[in-house]
Amino acid sequence: MNELAVPLNHLLFLSGLLFSIGMLGVMIRRNIIFILMSIEVMLNACALAFVGAGAHWGQPDGQVMYVMILSIAAAEVAVGLGLVLQIQRRFKTLDMDQANRMRG
Amino acid sequence: MSDLMLVLLAVSILAGGITVAGVLVWWERRLLGFWQDRLGPNRIGPFGIGQLGADIIKLLFKDDWVPPFADRFVFVLAPTAIIASMMMGFAIVPFAPGVHIVDLNIGLLFFLGMSGLAVYSVLLGGLASNNKYALLGGLRSASQMVSYEVFMGLSLMGVVMITGSFSLVDIVEAQEEVWFCFSQILGLFVFVIAGIAESHRLPFDLPEAEHELTAGFHTEYGGMKFAMFMLGEYLGLALISCMIVTLFFGGWMGPSIFGDWVPPFVWFSVKVIFVINFFILLRAAIPRPRYDQLMDLGWKVMLPITLVNLAITGAILLWMREVV
Amino acid sequence: MLETTIFYISAAVALAATILAMTRTNAIHALIYLIVSLLAIAVIFFVVGAPFAAALEVVIYAGAIMVLFVFVIMMLNLGEEGDARERKWLEPSIWIGPATLSVVLLIELIFLIGSVEGQVSQGVVSAKMVGISLFGPYVLAVELASMLLLAGMVGAFHLGRRLLEKRA
């Protein structure tokens, strides 16, 4: 696979673009499920950057970080979706702005 | 292998896979009839072999109807997912020395990934039908398949530990001396059961249990789309059988007492047919468990067994490394 | 050159699918696009010589995490009225501000990344190498990850269990 001729910064651009899109999604959506999905996109963008950098140096460290991100994502989704079910049951809606009772 | 040969092989696997899946429908019904003391399809052609053609004609010419309450985009997408992923899964199966489409260094993980993607077909089919039975069937299959995927993956790690590679060719070659069905008997046991659950074949076909859920996730499907689900299921059966043979029964290798006059591909086919027949026998012989029993079996029996298997294998490997 | 082409095609697919996923009103459709985007990223991983990451992306991200999403959406059973509401929530007046912010961030990122040089691929980093460094220098991180997963499992169980008990 040595004939791959992609500059590293193209890959990082892709990662940055995905990250921005995911961030935009987090900011504009009100449905909690979409917010969780957007967070997944952001995590994936980070993972892409890590793996790309690891590939650039030919080191496994990037993929190690990818595994860590994966476990974070898995834990986050498990807890997050549990919360989604709870919110749906308590507020009868998935609107993030309705769940605003925790304030100072 | 040249590119042309590769393309030919790929095409023949695609065509062969679909044909085999079709033949399997007939073969299963014949065998079931035989084991359950009834006749099975025997009207059309010798031994009822023409039944296959009749079924195809019926399915092809049926009205391709999408229920108005369904989510059309997802409804149409769902059946293609299982066919696509199962077909992709065949890409890594080594049928004979050198006869495989690609020898991935992550072959086993690729197989796991493809069988993981097959979940979507059932899940999305159930969801898009907008039907209570279909939804329940989809929910059941999602938890069943996601759960059993865990031990399916874990049960294979013993094999990977012994071989030191995810490549299926390496795994087959590592069985030169002794097949892994002896050293990995626990892994084989779990993998067979998880394989049945993954392809939701009869003892574990809770997602489509007729008496509870009519036909489960594919209640609303008919015609060609239904045929694709069926095809996907039989392809899955064939793929799991190929994997069992490759991982635990030495793949294309035969017992050495037979010498090498039997071609490897024949060995492979014989073993696969044997395993498929075993699955059909299971369907004929074992009643369906309750859904909670199925999940209990998975998390409370299978998972501990796989973990014990992993621990034992690891300990023995470390010990052998110390000794050697 | 085949790999390079594949890379750019997958990048385009990933971007398009992600944008589509972020703008759908139907959660299931958005998820399907997201899965496509993940698969495209898996292909990119494979092409840049990280087959292990690619396999994990398919097995765990697309095969397990996204299944959980679908699962939850099935349990919530969002109807047609949900779609209409989502459409109302996606008015330009809502997203124009955040979009500006994102674009500013993107521009900054591009400036920062722009100075990076070099090619991506230096050959394949095999699963074995990843495993060796996971259980070698990064073993503490593995332990931490296992703690995290345990905490996630306990948390999810706790949240879900209360749900079941209240219903019963």
Added chain:
Amino acid sequence: MTDYIWLIPILPLISSITLMLGSAYLGRSVIATLGVGSVGLAAVLTGALAYNFLHAPEPIHVVYWTWMQVGQFDPSIAFYFDGLTLVMMSVITGVGFLIHLFSSEFMEHDNSYARYFAYLNMFVAAMLILVLADNLLLMYLGWEGVGTCSYLLVGFWYQHSANGRAARKAFIVTRIGDTAMAIGLLVLFTELGTLNIQDLVAAAQAKWQVGDVIPLLICVLLLAGAAGKSAQLPLHTWLPDAMAGPTPVSALIHAATMVTAGVYLIARTHGLFLLSPDAMTVVAVVGLLTSLVAAFTALAQHDIKRILAYSTISQIGYMFLALGVGAWTAGVFHLMTHAFFKALLFLGSGAIIHCLHHEHDIFKMGGLRSRMPVTFWSFLIGSAALAALPLTSGFFSKDLILLQAYQQANIGPLLWVGGLGGALLTAIYSFRLVFIVFFGHANTSPDREIGWRMAIPLILLCALSLIGGYFSLPVEKVFPIDDNQHPDQWVELVSISIPIFGVFLAYLLFLGRQLDPGFLIESASGRWLKQFWYSGWKIDRLYDLALVNPYYWIATIARNEPVDKFYQSIVITNQTLNAALSKMQTGRMRGYIVSMVIGLIGFLGLSLFFVAGAV
């Protein structure tokens, strides 16, 4: 043949862990088999080790792995095995096995059978680590391990708060000594750069002259640790209270093994003590004073176990006396014989208590001679050995100590006279116990006779108490050879005759009643003295007045001191700021996200600015 040394401490440890984890699932017979069997197996292995060692008496040093590595400090998990270790291990596993066997019947009807054996096995493991350790840090691990087990076992019947109090007292008082010992270890390490005992002694002898100050300091600190663990003056007050635990525990921990750890520590580091004659004199004086104080106290007690506890303190005082006058072999010898006969006495008292419904008061017993013959004979033999009557094991060891004390350079005769006084008292109180409990008329009647699992350890320990004096310890290579002259004949004669005279006196006083000390006891000063001795020379009271109460007082007034006000103000400031900042919690998630993004953009902008600025 050294391969299996590690098995000896590991076996009880594994059994202990199994019992802890599986206590709910195991039957009583399984628990007993595990608990007793593991120690029995360890004893068999120790026997095999002893057989090998006696044929080829070379010290064995096995390094397993480096425990930790911090700069120069790299203690290892390693065992050092020589004659002294062998003696200790034989006592721990041999006597320990007999006591475990005894316990299996004694505790049979207790609800926490598994917990008991788990603790007891853990104790044996920790004690073995203590004596096998090749460095002082690993030894300290075992040292604290036995302390923990002692705490757990003294408070074994924690349902009564008094037992918990006794356990805490034992723990805290020994902790005072342990802290001193830890400081001693730190000083040793900073001075010599190693904690390995053999290296350390060699380095110390190379570095310091005899009589230097630093060895004196180290020795005194080590002595404080030893005094805490071995219940020597002034840290002895925990041991009588520790009798709250089950009697076999008292036999194992508070008579035969743990309390002798201090003796072992000093014997093990005798190379350091040889550098500091002053420290040795302190050891001898502490030992002598302890032995006298405890002997007087034992004379006035009513509780059978407290008598034995004070007797233990007194006997360990003898061992310290021996160590202090440089009679290393005699001290360790007395340690061994004392383990035999004191375990015997404790187990005998355990048998009595077991059969008399937990009666502890000796004046409520009596006439048990004919009804509990096995116990009677074992008690008689044990008391004879304790009183050092000729031909018993105690005689050989105590006689050796007294003779060597006489020859000590400065204050030898004084130590000898003190020791003789102690011996006389020992004979009196031990036979007072025998005469009151087993002779005279019966006040209570035992409801059962002991079973074989209690009888066999008693009989075996009887045999050991009788013939233990003929053992010769394989410690010639460990300790410097005594080259003392043999003292005059009359010294020896007096040493032998004093215990016999004591027994005779006890007979006159408590059995024959030819001597009636009534007028003495009834007099005002006699009553006061009796009360004084009964309360253990009022030392507990003194500690309460001098230490405990002032501490409470300081703690009470320290609650409202001005420094606290300063910290209060920090708290108030924080609370105010927190109230202000928590206004920012609007509860609107997207607000948070947007502010995070703005912050991110700001930081990236800053870094961009600096990158650009650098270029």
